[in-house]
Amino acid sequence: MTGTSLDGIDVALVDFSSKPPRLIAAQGTPLSDDLRSQLLNLQSPQPNELHLAQLAANAHSDACADAIHALLAQACFAASDIEAIGNHGQTIRHRPECGYTLQIGNHARLAEKTGISVVGDFRSRDVAAGGQGAPLVPAFHQALFASPQQKRALVNIGGIANISLLIPHQPACGFDTGPGNVLMDLWIHQHQGLRYDKDGAWAASGQVLPDLLEQFLQDPYFALKAPKSTGRDLFHRDWLKMNLSQRSDAPCDVQATLCALSARSIADTLRADEISTLYVCGGGAHNPTLMRMLALELPQTQIATTAALGVAPDWMETYAFAWLAKCCLDRQPANLPGVTGARGLRILGAIWPA
Numbered sequence: 018m019t020g021t022s023l024d025g026i027d028v029a030l031v032d033f034s035s036k037p038p039r040l041i042a043a044q045g046t047p048l049s050d051d052l053r054s055q056l057l058n059l060q061s062p063q064p065n066e067l068h069l070a071q072l073a074a075n076a077h078s079d080a081c082a083d084a085i086h087a088l089l090a091q092a093c094f095a096a097s098d099i100e101a102i103g104n105h106g107q108t109i110r111h112r113p114e115c116g117y118t119l120q121i122g123n124h125a126r127l128a129e130k131t132g133i134s135v136v137g138d139f140r141s142r143d144v145a146a147g148g149q150g151a152p153l154v155p156a157f158h159q160a161l162f163a164s165p166q167q168k169r170a171l172v173n174i175g176g177i178a179n180i181s182l183l184i185p186h187q188p189a190c191g192f193d194t195g196p197g198n199v200l201m202d203l204w205i206h207q208h209q210g211l212r213y214d215k216d217g218a219w220a221a222s223g224q225v226l227p228d229l230l231e232q233f234l235q236d237p238y239f240a241l242k243a244p245k246s247t248g249r250d251l252f253h254r255d256w257l258k259m260n261l262s263q264r265s266d267a268p269c270d271v272q273a274t275l276c277a278l279s280a281r282s283i284a285d286t287l288r289a290d291e292i293s294t295l296y297v298c299g300g301g302a303h304n305p306t307l308m309r310m311l312a313l314e315l316p317q318t319q320i321a322t323t324a325a326l327g328v329a330p331d332w333m334e335t336y337a338f339a340w341l342a343k344c345c346l347d348r349q350p351a352n353l354p355g356v357t358g359a360r361g362l363r364i365l366g367a368i369w370p371a
């Protein structure tokens with residue numbers, strides 16, 4: 018799994034012979050600066066992008082192969098022990114309203130380099146069926162973490178944040194709430210040249226600006242009803258420029274307000290449901306300022322990380338894509354039409370045999 022933050026490749030080794038499937042080992046490997054900038058550049062139109070996208074897809078697959086080999090070595094497994102790799106690829110465009118979403122990665126090359134079958138291209142079938150193609154993890158959250166008594170929510174705060182609402186006796190519901198860390202990452206990079214605001218320290222040094230927060234919340238995305246999904250296509254550098262060009266706020270106050278935007282846009286989606294516990298995963302779970310703001314927004318809700326469910330916050334997404342790959346191999350539909358808006362259940366993904 019490589020997500021919208023473009024911070025690294027996460028690999029999980031999952032055993033499906035046990036019920037529920039068991040996460041045996043997991044590892045994160047940082048992306049090289051070169052590959053990261055190739056992938057970041059492809060997030061917006063540029064000359065010769067078809068050729069550049071293919072080169073980046075090859076480099077992405079080579080880096081995935083290295084990360085997989087490293088995890089197998091660490092966990093003392095051989096390639097021949099592995100039934101398949103689920104490979105999300107890197108999202109470089111997400112335009113379901115135009116009938117496509119694009120995750121690049123050369124699956125054939127990954128199968129060739131590892132000798133392991135690859136399952137990839139998880140989102141396009143759902144989009145072809147009229148869905149958003151995202152988020153896909155609510156089905157996994159429902160299968161593994163729904164409780165018969167408790168109203169639970171799981172939120173993944175990655176570059177973009179996506180939530181799953183697991184209410185007993187109701188179909189699972191889920192959507193992207195909006196920016197998770199992506200805007201905070203862009204803003205601190207612009208001002209301090211850093212990749213991210215470690216422990217939310219810079220945000221904690223500023224004041225949330227209520228008028229700016231209200232302005233941010235005017236973006237029509239936040240008022241849209243589900244099904245909805247988003248990405249860097251909407252929440253990018255120009256979004257910040259458009260919202261901030263007429264203002265002269267202290268950069269640390271803007272960072273605090275972007276952090277509050279992530280917390281508020283997540284919390285706003287939960288107020289009506291009397292959720293007993295909100296479980297947080299993704300990199301945002303490591304940001305105490307963001308976690309504190311979430312707790313302030315939701316005083317009636319217990320907030321924990323998914324470690325309380327037995328899964329460290331960094332491995333939830335990659336675990337989910339192993340599960341999605343297994344569903345594909347078993348010819349089991351894995352989308353939730355009530356989440357993505359697809360016309361019906363669909364088998365997600367395509368297989369590149371070893």
Ligand SMILES: Nc1ncnc2c1ncn2[C@@H]1O[C@H](COP(=O)(O)OP(=O)(O)OP(=O)(O)O)[C@@H](O)[C@H]1O
Nearest residue numbers: 020021022175176177198213215216299300303304
């Ligand atoms: N210690 C920390 N303090 C603050 N923020 C952190 C910390 N660790 C990680 N993060 C944030 O988490 C981000 C990475 O999160 P994650 O790996 O979940 O994103 P992703 O999977 O790439 O995104 P998505 O889920 O949208 O595809 C980093 O870019 C950073 O903003």
Ligand SMILES: CC(=O)N[C@H]1[C@@H]2OC[C@@H](O2)[C@@H](O)[C@@H]1O[C@H](C)C(=O)O
Nearest residue numbers: 108111151152153154177179193246
């Ligand atoms: C198009 C795309 O890659 N979307 C990602 C992204 O990262 C978070 C959010 O935006 C979510 O919609 C999705 O990933 C998760 C894993 C999902 O599909 O459930």
